[in-house]
Amino acid sequence: MTVNLRPSQALSLWHKVSLSEVRDSAPDLTMRQAAILLTIYLDPPPHTVRGLAAHLGVTKPVITRALDTMGTMKLVTRHRDPRDRRNVVIARTVEGALYLERLADVIIARARELPT
Template sequence: MIELTSNQALSLWHGAIAESVRREGPDLSARQMAVLLTIYLGEPPHTVRGLAEALNVAKPAVTRAVDRLSELGLVRRKPDDQDRRSVLLQRTVKGSVFLTEFADIVAKYGRAA
């Protein structure tokens, strides 16, 4: 693990966020990014209920974030074959590319910190 001072951590985050909003891609809120990262970094399956529990936020807030991420093509909803009342959230190629590019930005600013 890399040790950063508070100022280095904030500088890293600022640099990564500032560069990401200058790019052509979507400008995600902190909640949307947290939901997206939870889906991509955690083991599937993912549901709104599970994401709400993992992030300790209300299900409607997660639903709104997932709605936007779905509109952007960063995640996909799929009916659960085992439980027709439930919807699974899946990764997409577009979402994977978005996060790979974002990770590259973070790594770039991490080297500078």
Template structure:
């Protein structure tokens, strides 16, 4: 049963995407790690630990822990800022870009399935929120 005012097709696309990511052969990311990942890949850089903490409204240690996990899987890389050695720059990686392409493909498939199941669903909502 849909909650009134909830863009149900978007929720279904999110659910399908998360389930597909859980089922795939690869590392699982927490919501925070996923949020940091998407902010780095979809937001304008350069990104710093301090900037990510401010943008996501979480502590710097929380960002550092998320980046530790993302770094273990080579989704991000940290480098000392050559202009300010006190600052750490967060960089994208080839493996992280591949993960983002995979996520986009999964979401595209989920959106297409949502459109087929309920014509005018996700497509109409995307048009309304554009």
């Protein structure tokens, strides 16, 4: 699939999606939290704090803080790896999947509004 957008169209799409999110009652994620959540849902599991930090080029405390917030929102869960108790495994949730499905629907709807 090829998408050809001019920079102004790409920014307009991002703006429209952002406005939809601001106006909605869904959880308000930072860019960092959204990147982490998308990585968890789009890349095959398992996901660990250490692995996410390395993949995203941030520190483990950055991942931990984001996961704390997203865990409170029920977008992800965490548990210790029973095989290696030093690792924390991050798991997907139904709420997180529904959040991203809704976000994808918003992106598609706003993209269809762009002038051709």
